Amino acid sequence: MPGNINSIELFEQQLSRLGEEHFLVLLWAAMGEDKQVKYNITNLFDDLKHSGITRTKQTAVAIVESLRILCLIDVRDERNRKNIYITGFGAKALEKLITTGRFVKKNSSFLEELKK
Numbered sequence: 001m002p003g004n005i006n007s008i009e010l011f012e013q014q015l016s017r018l019g020e021e022h023f024l025v026l027l028w029a030a031m032g033e034d035k036q037v038k039y040n041i042t043n044l045f046d047d048l049k050h051s052g053i054t055r056t057k058q059t060a061v062a063i064v065e066s067l068r069i070l071c072l073i074d075v076r077d078e079r080n081r082k083n084i085y086i087t088g089f090g091a092k093a094l095e096k097l098i099t100t101g102r103f104v105k106k107n108s109s110f111l112e113e114l115k116k
Contacts, residue, residue: 011092015096021048021053022066022067023103024047024053024108026090026097028043028044028047028111029073029086029090030091032108032111035114037111039108039110041064041081043108044060044063044064046110051106064082064084072087072090
């Protein structure tokens with residue numbers, strides 16, 4: 001166990017372990033909130049499947065749970081749906097991931113459909 005690790009180092013280590021799927025959840029959750037639309041696990045699963053990242057809802061749930069445990073998102077039961085909300089920590093993580101350019105932004109099919 002490393003000694004004297006500070007919170008900035010911990011945050012950097014956590015970010016370095018995030019994958020594209022985590023980035024997309026943060027991105028799409030933030031976009032949903034920006035559009036004042038409830039983005040839920042079912043929408044996420046459909047978007048991840050459309051992006052070729054997963055074919056199972058269990059994987060989508062595991063991705064969400066890992067981000068929830070890291071305090072990067074909140075998941076709330078609302079009207080029989082598990083809606084995803086980005087936290088302040090998640091917004092900071094998303095900002096950092098965008099500026100590093102590690103991942104390419106992909107569109108959410110769900111959020112794109114709302115434009116029509």
